[in-house]
Amino acid sequence: MDLSIGVWLLGLFLFMIAMSMPxxxxxxxxxxxxxxxxxxxxxxxxxxxxxxxxGIDSFSLLAIPFFIL
Structure with a gap:
């Protein structure tokens, strides 16, 4: 990954956190x-x-909603 891409990603993330976004x-x-x-x-x-x-296609993550049902 290019270093400038990582810097932009981190900067945008910190900006959104500073704007009190979850x-x-x-x-x-x-x-x-x-x-x-x-x-x-x-x-x-x-x-x-x-x-x-x-990311959703995980057996352990699918077990939680099925347990609740």
């Missing part, structure tokens, strides 16, 4: 913003969708 939303918004600036729109959209689905 941490989870600040992480998501800063990563998606940087990803949309680096990659073309179609590639960034597909990549974001794949990462979200693979």
């Amino acid at each position: 941490i989870a939303i600040a992480i998501a918004m800063s990563s998606l913003t940087i990803m949309y600036f680096i990659l073309p729109f179609e590639v960034a959209s597909i990549t974001a969708g794949q990462k979200i689905i693979t």
Whole structure:
């Protein structure tokens, strides 16, 4: 990863935290913003969708809602 990309990501994250945004939303918004600036729109959209689905596709995470049901 290029150092300037990491600096922009950290700076955007800290700016959102300073604006009293919740941490989870600040992480998501800063990563998606940087990803949309680096990659073309179609590639960034597909990549974001794949990462979200693979993050949710975990047996232990699926056990929690099924236990509640």
